[in-house]
Amino acid sequence: MSQIRVGLIGFGLSGKVFHAGLLKHHSAYVITTVSSSRPTDVHAVLPGARVVTTPEELIASEDVDLVINCSPNSHHFSLSALALESGKHVVIEKPFVNTSEEGHKLISIAEKSNRVLSVFHNRRWDGDFLTIAKLVREGKLGKIKHFESHFDRLRPKVRAERWREQAGEGSGIWFDLGAHLLDQTLQLFGEPDTISADIVLQRDGATTDDFFHVILQYGEMRAILQSSPFTDQTPRFQVFGDKGSFLKFGLDRQEDQLRSGLSPHDAAFGVDPASDVVTERGQYLKFYDELALAITMGKKTPVTAESALRVIELIELGFESSKQRRTLEVVKSK
Known part of the structure; x- marks a missing residue:
């Protein structure tokens, strides 16, 4: 080939x-x-x-x-x-x-x-997310009652030269990091019943949103998604079930490893030795493995455009919820 x-x-x-x-x-x-x-x-x-x-x-x-x-x-x-x-x-x-x-x-x-x-949507292949997906799939934590996903970063100063921090179409942290957190949550739990979002500008001089706190309702279960520019000390994930819990601090290492020039074929790539729990190995390269099969053999794409569209629809609904300051029902996709 x-x-x-x-x-x-x-x-x-x-x-x-x-x-x-x-x-x-x-x-x-x-x-x-x-x-x-x-x-x-x-x-x-x-x-x-x-x-x-x-x-x-x-x-x-x-x-x-x-x-x-x-x-x-x-x-x-x-x-x-x-x-x-x-x-x-x-x-x-x-x-x-x-x-x-x-x-x-x-x-x-x-x-x-x-x-x-x-x-x-590369963070479907984060090691910590793959670990949570396995725990949920295998029922190790029991019935999930509370899920929190934070992408908090200590960036108290606006970096005005960056387009993501300038007012404009598709800018702001809800589009940037919210897309990751929504996509992961949809992969774990499917579509929520309701969304309640607080999306604001918190930093001095900010011209686009830099903070969000979003609650997705799944029956009695709550999924909380957050990004703040004023801390990097919160857990990345908190998952609480009626049989156990899982907490994870720190981001997946693959981005830093790619920045350093490490090959994704290296034995250390995607491995998180600092975790208290043995986590699954991160696998960003798998996206391109599956994409090659989709292009050459007609297999399913690694991320369907339809699933990515659902993320956009929830981003839009989150903005509307924040604007109206109320919880909005999520109309399930057909």
Whole structure:
């Protein structure tokens, strides 16, 4: 089987650390083209890649089968639609899109183009999350009564030069980190009955949301999702059942390992030796294992666009709940 030829839009944290960091170690793929304004940075990591100045030039390239869209959120829909209509398979960095309407349109375009469309919800393959999923699946904690997922970071100062912290389409922490926490919760428990969200700007000089505290109701069980810029001392996960509990401090190590240049094939990759509980090994590379099978053999995508769309719908409902300051019912998807 010939390699899947990849065009990478953007070479910031996502493009450089996550996607290039994984794909250069995967035999099913070769990154042929990168759209970036920093060719020196690209060639330091991918010496054989061609660098173009615009995403449109990359999408038009004949030596690209798969486009990975790591552009700012405001360009997720437009560039992905263009790539699909140009006959390319597409992976979009999370969040999928900025509105549910855009999501429905992209799914329709992918179906009409007969192309694979997936979203990089990589934290489905965090080691701690895989551990919780196994505990829940095997019933080790009994019936879950309380679930908390925090992505708190000590960042009390606004970094105004970063687009995620500037007012605009798809910016803010609810889109950025809320997408991760919602996706994980949906994978564990399915769709909630209601959502109650408090999404605010807390830091001096903030122009987009930087804090959220969200409660999802599942019958008598409560799932609490939070991100604060004023602490990094809270547990990452707290799971309480009627037969046991699970607490986990600290983030999954794979991002830091990729930043350091560690190969995902290294024996230490994805392993968390500091945990009091033996956790499952993190497996970000599995996303691309499954994607290769989807592209070459028609297998299911690692993250379906429909599941990523449900995250966007709940992001929208969370904003509405926060705006109205009340709990809103979640209309279950069909």
